[in-house]
Each structure stands twice: as structure tokens, then as C-alpha cells.
Amino acid sequence: MKRFLIFLILIGFISCKKAKEIKGNNPPQILFAKIEPENLKKNQRAGALISANDKDGDDITYKIEWFLNGKKIYEGKEIETHNFKKGDTLHAVITPYDGKEYGKPYKTAPALIKNTPPEIISAKFLPETILTITHKIEVKAEGKDIDDDKISFLVEWYINGEKRGEGLSFFPQKLKENELLEAVVYAYDGEEKSKNFVTISANVSNSPPIIDLKQNEIKLSSYPYFTYKINAYDPDGDDLKFEIVSSNVKGIEIDENGIIKGKIEENIKNINLRIKIIDKKGNYIEKNLTFSF
Numbered sequence: 001m002k003r004f005l006i007f008l009i010l011i012g013f014i015s016c017k018k019a020k021e022i023k024g025n026n027p028p029q030i031l032f033a034k035i036e037p038e039n040l041k042k043n044q045r046a047g048a049l050i051s052a053n054d055k056d057g058d059d060i061t062y063k064i065e066w067f068l069n070g071k072k073i074y075e076g077k078e079i080e081t082h083n084f085k086k087g088d089t090l091h092a093v094i095t096p097y098d099g100k101e102y103g104k105p106y107k108t109a110p111a112l113i114k115n116t117p118p119e120i121i122s123a124k125f126l127p128e129t130i131l132t133i134t135h136k137i138e139v140k141a142e143g144k145d146i147d148d149d150k151i152s153f154l155v156e157w158y159i160n161g162e163k164r165g166e167g168l169s170f171f172p173q174k175l176k177e178n179e180l181l182e183a184v185v186y187a188y189d190g191e192e193k194s195k196n197f198v199t200i201s202a203n204v205s206n207s208p209p210i211i212d213l214k215q216n217e218i219k220l221s222s223y224p225y226f227t228y229k230i231n232a233y234d235p236d237g238d239d240l241k242f243e244i245v246s247s248n249v250k251g252i253e254i255d256e257n258g259i260i261k262g263k264i265e266e267n268i269k270n271i272n273l274r275i276k277i278i279d280k281k282g283n284y285i286e287k288n289l290t291f292s293f
Helices: 002-023
Strands: 027-034 045-053 061-068 071-075 088-099 117-127 138-142 152-159 163-166 180-188 199-203 217-218 225-229 240-247 260-263 270-279 284-290
Touching: 027 088, 045 088, 117 180, 117 199, 117 284, 138 152, 138 180, 138 217
Parallel strands: 217 284
Antiparallel strands: 027 045, 061 071, 061 088, 117 138, 152 163, 152 180, 180 199, 225 260, 240 270, 270 284
């Protein structure tokens, strides 16, 4: 009986000694932790910035559990946000460990997955060739948004470096030959515009001549000789040259003032002409005309 009591006392002494050794260790403590980067977005890598303390000077490691919208999805030092969506919330539960004991878990404040700005890919003018008589110019652009937001476009318009307007469409008052037209184009997702932009430019080109003719069929009153003046002008004030490209009747002429003249042969009911008007820059317009009697 005496031996049995001594044995129990010995076991109790050893157990108390071990308890004192574990109890003597101070578990590590997290003082502060937060998710980084602060402005977390899709397609980034998130980690945790941790400030911790161990009174015994022990090295600290961490168990980090990641929760998306309140549901645990991963355990590890960092987490990729490729499959996250704008508006999701991410938080971490961090438990420190000093090699002996785990400290108290620390829950970070939730981080909101924020909007990612769109990206503009390309842009071009419509029409692609800008003339001095062009009254409306538009921009057709292409962009992308990893949040799948609907994209619109912001456009700034410049002539010879001077800002003249904003918006997808531009209505210039009067363009001059060789002026430099520029448009600076951003993509916009409803929250932010793109970090990048596209600048497109074009030099304003000389315009071709214009024929002031309401109808292609013209009724003549004189017979057999006739004259008819073509009303044409050049928007840039260039001198014009007139030519007959083709005619179903021989002997029809057109002079430097645009006057068509000729003789109507017997049994001819219509004269079909194709005329060409050229300015000094080589721009031209062709027109089909029909004279009837």
C-alpha cells in the first residue's frame, strides 16, 4: 500500500512538472493584421500584413485561412483573385504559432473586391477620310473590361492642338485643308475611365467638286442646237476643269465654264452623257446626265 501511494505521488509530481513547462510558455499574439493590397481587384494576389508579438521571443509562423463572402475557400500565405467578382468580400482568419502553442485567432476586416478600370484597345474615325466639307465625324472604338461591365467611350476632340469638344460625335463648323484633327479616346465602365488611352489623328483633305443638280434628266427646249450650263463649284475655291467621259451622240462638247453644247441629230430622242469635273488637286466627281427633247 505504501509503495502504491509513493507511485501515485511520483506520477502527480511528473505531471505537475510537465504542466508547469507548458504553462510557462507564453503563446504568441497578433496585435494587428490587414489584407493587402488595400484596393483589391480581380486578377491580383492578396496577402496579409501581420504585426505580432511573442513574449518569449519565439519565432512565429501563421496559419492563414481565407474566406470569400463568408465561406472558407483556401488556406495559405497568399491567395489569387482570378475567379473573384467585383463586389465580393474577402477576409482572413490568422492563427499565430510559436512552435509550442497556437495563439488566439485574429479575424481581419473584410476587403471589398473593387472595380477594375476598363482598357481601350483601338479606335478609328468614321468616315476614315476627313474632308473640308465633312460635317459630322464619329469615333468607333473597341475595349475590354475584366469585370464584364458595359463599356462606353469618352472622346476629346482637338484641331491643331486646340480642344474643340467632347463626345462620340463631333460637328466641326468649318474645316480647312491640312488642319490636324485629333481625338483622344478612353474606355469607360460607368465607374472609372481606362488608365490607357488611344490618340487617333488625320489631316483634313481637299474636297472634290460639287455639282448643284437636283435631277439627272434634263428637258431641253431648243432644237437642233442646244446649250446647257453645269452648275458646279469647289468647296475649297479651286479652279475646275470639265470633261466629257462618254456620249451616245458625236460632237457634244463642254467648255472651261461647264457649258455643254451640240447639235441634235434627227431621230435622236435622248442624249446620254457622263461628265467629269476635276479640281487642281486632282479630286474629281463624275456624273451621268440625260438630255431629252
